[in-house]
Amino acid sequence: MLQKQSPSLILAKKQNNLLYEGAPVCQNFGNKHFYYTSSVMNCVYDCEYCYLQGMYPSGYQVIFVNLEDIFQEVELLLEKHPVYLCVSYDTDLLAMENVLGYVKEWSEFTLKHPDLTIEIRTKSANRSPFNKLIPNENTIFAWTLSPQGIAEGFEHNTPSFMQRLSCIQEVIQKGFPVRLCFDPVIYTEHWKKLYCEMIETTFFMIPGSRIKDVSIGVFRVSRDYMKQMRKQRPDSLIIQYPFENENGVFHYGQKRSKEMINFIYEKINRIIPEYRIFVWEV
Amino acid sequence: MIYISTALYCEAQPFIRHYNLKKDMIESKFQIFRNDSILLIITKTGSMNAAIGVTYLCTGHIPGPSDLFINIGICAGMNNDISVGTLFLCNKITEQVTNRSYYPDVLFAHPFLEGSIISSPNIINNKREEKYVNGKAGMDKECLIDMEAAGAYQGASIFFQPHQLIFLKVVSDYGTGEKVTPEKVTDLIGSNIEKITSWLEQIHRNCLVNQISFLEEEEECIRKVIVNLQCSVSMEHQLRQILRYYKLAHGSFCERLNQYMNNPDMPCKTKTEGKKYFEQLKSKLI
Numbered sequence: 333m334l335q336k337q338s339p340s341l342i343l344a345k346k347q348n349n350l351l352y353e354g355a356p357v358c359q360n361f362g363n364k365h366f367y368y369t370s371s372v373m374n375c376v377y378d379c380e381y382c383y384l385q386g387m388y389p390s391g392y393q394v395i396f397v398n399l400e401d402i403f404q405e406v407e408l409l410l411e412k413h414p415v416y417l418c419v420s421y422d423t424d425l426l427a428m429e430n431v432l433g434y435v436k437e438w439s440e441f442t443l444k445h446p447d448l449t450i451e452i453r454t455k456s457a458n459r460s461p462f463n464k465l466i467p468n469e470n471t472i473f474a475w476t477l478s479p480q481g482i483a484e485g486f487e488h489n490t491p492s493f494m495q496r497l498s499c500i501q502e503v504i505q506k507g508f509p510v511r512l513c514f515d516p517v518i519y520t521e522h523w524k525k526l527y528c529e530m531i532e533t534t535f536f537m538i539p540g541s542r543i544k545d546v547s548i549g550v551f552r553v554s555r556d557y558m559k560q561m562r563k564q565r566p567d568s569l570i571i572q573y574p575f576e577n578e579n580g581v582f583h584y585g586q587k588r589s590k591e592m593i594n595f596i597y598e599k600i601n602r603i604i605p606e607y608r609i610f611v612w613e614v
Numbered sequence: 615m616i617y618i619s620t621a622l623y624c625e626a627q628p629f630i631r632h633y634n635l636k637k638d639m640i641e642s643k644f645q646i647f648r649n650d651s652i653l654l655i656i657t658k659t660g661s662m663n664a665a666i667g668v669t670y671l672c673t674g675h676i677p678g679p680s681d682l683f684i685n686i687g688i689c690a691g692m693n694n695d696i697s698v699g700t701l702f703l704c705n706k707i708t709e710q711v712t713n714r715s716y717y718p719d720v721l722f723a724h725p726f727l728e729g730s731i732i733s734s735p736n737i738i739n740n741k742r743e744e745k746y747v748n749g750k751a752g753m754d755k756e757c758l759i760d761m762e763a764a765g766a767y768q769g770a771s772i773f774f775q776p777h778q779l780i781f782l783k784v785v786s787d788y789g790t791g792e793k794v795t796p797e798k799v800t801d802l803i804g805s806n807i808e809k810i811t812s813w814l815e816q817i818h819r820n821c822l823v824n825q826i827s828f829l830e831e832e833e834e835c836i837r838k839v840i841v842n843l844q845c846s847v848s849m850e851h852q853l854r855q856i857l858r859y860y861k862l863a864h865g866s867f868c869e870r871l872n873q874y875m876n877n878p879d880m881p882c883k884t885k886t887e888g889k890k891y892f893e894q895l896k897s898k899l900i
Contacts, residue, residue: 338721574855
């Protein structure tokens with residue numbers, strides 16, 4: 333946490349494992365060959381629930397400068413089968429795009445490889461990079477949306493819910509495929525009210541028909557990461573929740589998780605058809 | 615708690631005096647001095663001794679996220695422009711034997727010069743290690759040489775995060791074989807003691823993490839529940855986590871727990887009955 337208040341930037345060359353198979357706690361959106369890669373480790377934002385606090389011993393951002401090596405490994409994999417690759421899991425590439433330019437690099441690389449689909453996950457409201465990008469159905473921009481109360485209280489340094497929505501509006505207008513991720517859904521005392529208002533506002537501002545798909549998932553994290561996270565944030569209300577441990581994964585427990593997912597699913601399903609909603613099942 | 619390691623007694627003496635530390639007479643393997651907020655160990659010279667000493671200290675007194683570790687001592691300066699007595703905060707430590715480097719986090723603003731240090735297994739003198747002097751052998755101009763920092767880092771990094779590790783070194787000579795007496799070492803460290811301790815106290819305050827600990831009254835309530843419900847160790851852990859959350863969300867839990875414990879069925883007669891009531895209590899609290 334202290335490192336987040338006084339951040340350093342580390343430049344490095346990534347070696348050995350450049351691509352990883354998708355973790356069971358992550359949503360594959362129906363893709364058989366699901367991978368992720370980290371061209372940057374750690375994030376400019378500071379979300380209290382973020383698994384990166386448990387994953388890395390340091391809060392500093394590490395930028396891997398050898399993106400071409402990752403591209404090469406993706407090309408080798410593409411010789412075997414199509415690839416669905418999440419490139420912005422362990423960071424927020426769009427938030428750093430004005431400095432780094434990796435979103436543009438990935439987008440251009442994807443344009444050259446029709447069997448490659450990438451997802452760029454973000455909480456950013458940075459719209460300027462889209463002026464230089466060419467819309468491509470295989471480059472999906474996935475926004476994590478949280479109610480303003482959650483964003484303000486627990487997603488430190490992130491753009492507000494409305495800023496994210498306004499950015500999404502513009503990006504959709506430009507023809508980029510957009511995914512909405514109501515994931516992680518966070519439990520608080522008034523979660524129903526918060527999420528209900530958020531979903532209503534979202535689909536008031538963004539027509540459901542213009543959204544590629546939606547994901548829903550409650551907060552979950554591996555036991556080992558949670559141990560570290562709790563140590564680092566002993567006063568965090570959302571991290572100190574007495575989660576249930578199911579096969580090494582901490583979540584809100586079957587009953588509460590199902591209640592939260594069903595509530596949100598039912599609201600979203602009024603606008604988005606079932607086949608375009610992906611749920612992370614407990 | 616602030617953990618301090620020095621190689622020699624003469625390096626520790628200014629801290630022992632400043633903090634009025636008392637020798638821990640129970641300890642026989644190392645000399646350890648302490649008060650309520652400081653633990654100081656004298657490890658003897660050399661990286662191996664430093665690593666063993668620091669590990670010994672931290673194993674006996676496990677550090678928390680708010681604690682700090684400081685390795686302080688004298689070093690040789692490899693740049694003749696830097697005067698004897700200059701205090702450095704080390705931002706890079708290289709173990710000469712393995713050529714491996716370690717980087718303590720320099721998160722806090724500080725009034726010292728920063729420099730890199732090499733931990734050598736031998737005492738450096740001009741004849742034997744001329745290559746180091748005045749930035750030769752491709753080394754930083756401010757390069758310092760000691761015998762403990764790399765070992766102390768490796769020992770301490772098992773227990774502390776990089777931002778909790780501080781390496782302070784005072785230049786005592788130029789590695790040219792000049793004699794450095796224990797009295798001189800004490801003087802060199804002592805002349806920097808106010809600067810060091812006031813900074814340490816300031817950053818230690820910044821390091822304090824809000825721990826959610828239970829008050830004595832709350833501990834009493836928890837003990838009552840554990841006895842009444844015949845809680846296993848695992849149930850006790852669960853209960854504490856639930857109450858930690860409850861306290862963050864709503865404040866004190868004593869009234870609710872006491873209400874629940876006033877049930878005429880308490881204390882439970884069997885563990886099965888205890889489990890049943892434990893589940894009920896859980897659902898009431900979260």
